[in-house]
Amino acid sequence: MAMKAAAIVTLPLTSNKPLHSLSHLNLSKPKPLPTFLISASSSSMSIETTPVKESTPLFLEQRASKFLHFVKYQGLGNDFILVDNLDSLEPKVTPEQAAKLCDRNFGVGADGVIFAMPGVNGTDYSMRIFNSDGSEPEMCGNGIRCYARFITELEDLKGKKSFTIHTGAGLIVPEIKDDGKVRVDMGQPILTASDVPTKLVATTDQAVVGAPLEVNGVTWNVTCVSMGNPHCITFGTNECQVGLLVHVELSRAKLESNLELCTCLIHNCDWFLMLFEIIAKKRRLTLALGQSLQVDDLNLSDVGPKFENHEVFPSRTNTEFVQVLSRSHLKMRVWERGAGATLACGTGACAVVVAAVLEGRSERSCTVDLPGGPLEIEWKEEDNHIYMTGPAEVVFYGSAPL
Ligand SMILES: N[C@@H](CCC[C@H](N)C(=O)O)C(=O)O
Numbered sequence: 001m002a003m004k005a006a007a008i009v010t011l012p013l014t015s016n017k018p019l020h021s022l023s024h025l026n027l028s029k030p031k032p033l034p035t036f037l038i039s040a041s042s043s044s045m046s047i048e049t050t051p052v053k054e055s056t057p058l059f060l061e062q063r064a065s066k067f068l069h070f071v072k073y074q075g076l077g078n079d080f081i082l083v084d085n086l087d088s089l090e091p092k093v094t095p096e097q098a099a100k101l102c103d104r105n106f107g108v109g110a111d112g113v114i115f116a117m118p119g120v121n122g123t124d125y126s127m128r129i130f131n132s133d134g135s136e137p138e139m140c141g142n143g144i145r146c147y148a149r150f151i152t153e154l155e156d157l158k159g160k161k162s163f164t165i166h167t168g169a170g171l172i173v174p175e176i177k178d179d180g181k182v183r184v185d186m187g188q189p190i191l192t193a194s195d196v197p198t199k200l201v202a203t204t205d206q207a208v209v210g211a212p213l214e215v216n217g218v219t220w221n222v223t224c225v226s227m228g229n230p231h232c233i234t235f236g237t238n239e240c241q242v243g244l245l246v247h248v249e250l251s252r253a254k255l256e257s258n259l260e261l262c263t264c265l266i267h268n269c270d271w272f273l274m275l276f277e278i279i280a281k282k283r284r285l286t287l288a289l290g291q292s293l294q295v296d297d298l299n300l301s302d303v304g305p306k307f308e309n310h311e312v313f314p315s316r317t318n319t320e321f322v323q324v325l326s327r328s329h330l331k332m333r334v335w336e337r338g339a340g341a342t343l344a345c346g347t348g349a350c351a352v353v354v355a356a357v358l359e360g361r362s363e364r365s366c367t368v369d370l371p372g373g374p375l376e377i378e379w380k381e382e383d384n385h386i387y388m389t390g391p392a393e394v395v396f397y398g399s400a401p402l
Pocket of ligand 1: 078131136137138139140141142143229230318336337338339342344345346347348
């Protein structure tokens, strides 16, 4: 009689199956992985697919194990490791572990790690995030869209499309649209210089709008906006070209329409309005013209860190370099605090539209082109809130040792 041996095998982490094959799993209520009976005789070996009762801990239930189970998401190429942290307000990953996980050579690779946590103060959920350098920002626009999609995977929302999320920037309300995109009420922008925060001297109503800032030996014109996290937005340098300082005599009544006309003309001939100063008594408008930014030509990794760590930004800053394509179409590149050059920044795109409106360059509703794709941004006059609409997609499901 042939001898038979039997062994219990649970599909291991070393399975050849691609990680995305776990995509059908509901991560909060893990389903058992299949168990197979292997029978071997001296002449043959067979695998029976009849499940066998097993007692080993389930893969996704190994909370005590040294593995982090996560879902990788991206929003316009701004990518994140999303962690189910709904059972605790303590992140499952330390800032040091987050930096290691985000490393694109030695880790999973991401711009940040995001934790889906239980709600506080009556909100449905709360969110925390670590940047790829391990620092903790207050908010993340692309991340919050990924978060919203992640919640729909973790929880049975019973058809609910919108919920409230507590963040370091206050209450954020995403809404899942029928086409899968996410529209987010990003709240109100913060403009008071000391709250952004920046040490730059306010130019108008405590806000820093179109102020000169020297970086790398060049004077840039900047506007500072907080979306909960700090942003410094520039449309270009203030290097006036010979003969381009224009003085226009205007009557007060005509001022607004003339200002718009000037901006238009200047855009058309590839120069743009950098600074305007109304000397009311003399009824004179002074325009200082600078060179328009061609964002594709920018040496981002050279200039970005100099803005990020400039002494006028006590909490460091994210920096957006913007080219105006039309009054409703902007193009930007971003150097993010704690993450460097990224393919997109949601809070950055919102801050850019606020800056463009404050500087008289755009309407309140704009398409903002980022290296990873476009975002629709609207700064509503009625409630002073900013609304951002864009995509968020799963990249893969995975586990990594901590
Ligand atoms: N990419 C994010 C912003 C992430 C935080 C930022 N690096 C900071 O430190 O403030 C976005 O989409 O908003």
